[in-house]
Amino acid sequence: MDALPGLSLPPSLEGARVHHLPSAAFYISEFITEAEEKLILDKIVSAPKPRWKQLSRRRLQAWPSDLINNKLVDAPLPPWLEAPIVTRLQSLPLDQGRPHIFADSPHTRPNHVLINEYPPGVGIMPHKDGAAYHPIVCTVSLAASICLNIHEMRGDGTLNKDPSWRILQEPRSLLITTADLYTDFLHGIDDITEDTQLSEETVANWSLLRPSSLFHSGRNMRQTRTSLTYRDVLNVSKLDKKLGLLLGQRKW
Secondary structure, X not given: OOOOOOOOOOOOHHHHEOOOOOOOXXXXXXXXXXXXXXXXXXXXXXXXXXXXXXXXXXXXXXXXXXXXXXXXXOOOOOHHHHHHHHHHHHHOOOOOOOOOOOOOOOOOOOOEEEEXXXXXXXXXXXXXXOOOEOOEEEEEEEOOOEEEEEEOEOXXXXXXXXXXXXXXXXXXXXXEEEHHHHHOOEEEEOOOOEEOOOOOOOOOOHHHOOOOOOOOOOOEEOOOEEEEEEEOEOEEEOHHHHHHHHHHHOOO
């Protein structure tokens, strides 16, 4: 793909594969520029208040809408969530045989974005993303770094609360999880104000972090981090078809 000012993207995702994880994960430390990050953050902050869904300790936005019974109403993403992220995802080859990571998904592109805001000390319990989505998750991190934990289930079906792996996500980075890592493992974020014991031995993507990494002290003080989670919802309902059906049933 063409060179972009301020970015050094790999020629394909194979160059970004995280080799110390189950199949499959990819990490690019600088996927968007600082100017692009600022533009997206400004758009998020200026979104109408009803767009925000307030949870107990954090808040989120869903674009183009929430899922209803695991279905998405067919609608486009806003331009600021399309470019540069979706266009860049679709221009970055997976390998020599596949043009991009969503080439085999039902809609060949992400059609849903979840925006989560994580203040310091606030995380999310270990979970799976579920069957509503094609098994590919692309997460772009904004404004701050955070450590994502990958958990396994024990043989007796209970959760191993100690993470098997940790992934450090820097601001403006892209993390892609798919295949077994999506279907068989859980991911979560600890409710802490500081990530500690960060090193090549404890962080799976350590070799893919920026050369000027701030984490060589082994610590990361949490700041408010915003994540953009791009996925392809499997079931999409055409609003115009439903409306046509309803109108066809009305008595004029």
